[in-house]
Amino acid sequence: MIKKLVIFGVGLIGGSLALALREAGYCQTIVGCSRNAAHLQKAVDLGVIDGFTLNPQEAVQDADMILLAVPMGAMGKLLPQIKQAMPADAILTDAGSTKGSVVAEVERVFGKDFARFVPGHPIAGREMSGVEAAIPDLYANRRVILTPLPYTDPDAVVAVETMWKVTGAVLESMPVELHDQVLAATSHLPHVLAFSLVDTLLNLPMREAIFRYAAGGFRDFTRIASSDPVMWRDICLTNKTAILEMISKLQADLSEFAALIEQQDGEGLHTRMSRAKQARDSYITYLENGKTDK
Ligand SMILES: NC(=O)c1ccc[n+]([C@@H]2O[C@H](COP(=O)([O-])OP(=O)(O)OC[C@H]3O[C@@H](n4cnc5c(N)ncnc54)[C@H](O)[C@@H]3O)[C@@H](O)[C@H]2O)c1
Numbered sequence: 001m002i003k004k005l006v007i008f009g010v011g012l013i014g015g016s017l018a019l020a021l022r023e024a025g026y027c028q029t030i031v032g033c034s035r036n037a038a039h040l041q042k043a044v045d046l047g048v049i050d051g052f053t054l055n056p057q058e059a060v061q062d063a064d065m066i067l068l069a070v071p072m073g074a075m076g077k078l079l080p081q082i083k084q085a086m087p088a089d090a091i092l093t094d095a096g097s098t099k100g101s102v103v104a105e106v107e108r109v110f111g112k113d114f115a116r117f118v119p120g121h122p123i124a125g126r127e128m129s130g131v132e133a134a135i136p137d138l139y140a141n142r143r144v145i146l147t148p149l150p151y152t153d154p155d156a157v158v159a160v161e162t163m164w165k166v167t168g169a170v171l172e173s174m175p176v177e178l179h180d181q182v183l184a185a186t187s188h189l190p191h192v193l194a195f196s197l198v199d200t201l202l203n204l205p206m207r208e209a210i211f212r213y214a215a216g217g218f219r220d221f222t223r224i225a226s227s228d229p230v231m232w233r234d235i236c237l238t239n240k241t242a243i244l245e246m247i248s249k250l251q252a253d254l255s256e257f258a259a260l261i262e263q264q265d266g267e268g269l270h271t272r273m274s275r276a277k278q279a280r281d282s283y284i285t286y287l288e289n290g291k292t293d294k
């Protein structure tokens with residue numbers, strides 16, 4: 001049971017956590033904090049949080065759990081203000097999509113042995129953002145990855161794990177660097193690709209015809225290009241190395257595809273496409289058999 005949970009950034013991710021914890025009766029009070037009073041009032045009106053303040057120092061007073069659920073670029077700016085007023089026994093955690101940068105920011109502000117910070121990342125979301133998009137079952141049967149550091153307090157890890165388990169999530173643990181490499185491949189690269197594809201088409205002279213005649217394939221492939229540009233700008237900037245590595249692997253693979261088409265190498269194309277189809281089909285079967293994560 002959490003007495004006072006403070007959520008910085010009551011949008012899709014923070015709001016969905018609040019809704020799930022409220023449904024389970026796991027928090028006595030949930031307080032929101034950000035820069036926008038109208039958004040926070042909306043969160044109160046929707047029954048997502050109990051109250052709010054625009055003052056981070058006031059927010060964290062008497063807190064036992066503090067969650068950062070703001071865009072990656074906003075996390076570092078909040079930390080010095082939180083540090084000034086955070087109770088010694090409170091736990092700080094985050095829901096950010098990249099882990100290396102927030103770990104570095106926390107180490108810079110709190111020191112390289114701050115044991116009460118538990119880095120985390122729910123592998124669940126949607127292309128909509130804001131508190132209006134928050135839903136209580138967003139995390140049910142989805143993975144939440146924690147990337148604790150060698151000096152992280154094990155009790156703090158257990159408290160954060162327990163909080164996420166209440167939402168129906170399945171917990172995993174992995175090193176920060178591995179997290180950022182894996183997510184660059186499975187999440188960040190696909191988003192870069194979707195944004196880039198739509199942008200490429202937008203710049204073609206026949207763009208109106210392209211969008212008029214686009215069908216299911218285009219819609220499925222580009223759903224995530226409707227995601228929030230601020231969030232994705234920040235993810236790209238904070239996971240630079242791993243994303244650039246994935247982009248360059250994809251560029252090499254795309255060039256090979258182009259060469260096969262140029263050489264009219266049907267067998268080469270078929271081999272590659274069959275390999276990809278088999279891998280994608282097995283992944284879908286794995287999900288349909290009730291294994292966690294979609
Ligand atoms: N959307 C997803 O699918 C998803 C999934 C997993 C993790 N995440 C991560 O969770 C975090 C939040 O994402 P979201 O989808 O809930 O975004 P969101 O836009 O729905 O919510 C973000 C909230 O942060 C607030 N905010 C923005 N800038 C701020 C600042 N400078 N100071 C204080 N508050 C600020 C906004 O008012 C908003 O309430 C991000 O770090 C994102 O990378 C997102």
Ligand SMILES: O=C(O)C(=O)C[C@]1(C(=O)O)C=C[C@@H](O)C=C1
Pocket residue numbers: 096097122123124125126127186187188224227
């Ligand atoms: O389903 C979506 O729309 C998402 O983009 C969710 C998604 C992803 O799967 O890539 C996006 C970012 C996260 O950090 C975690 C999950």
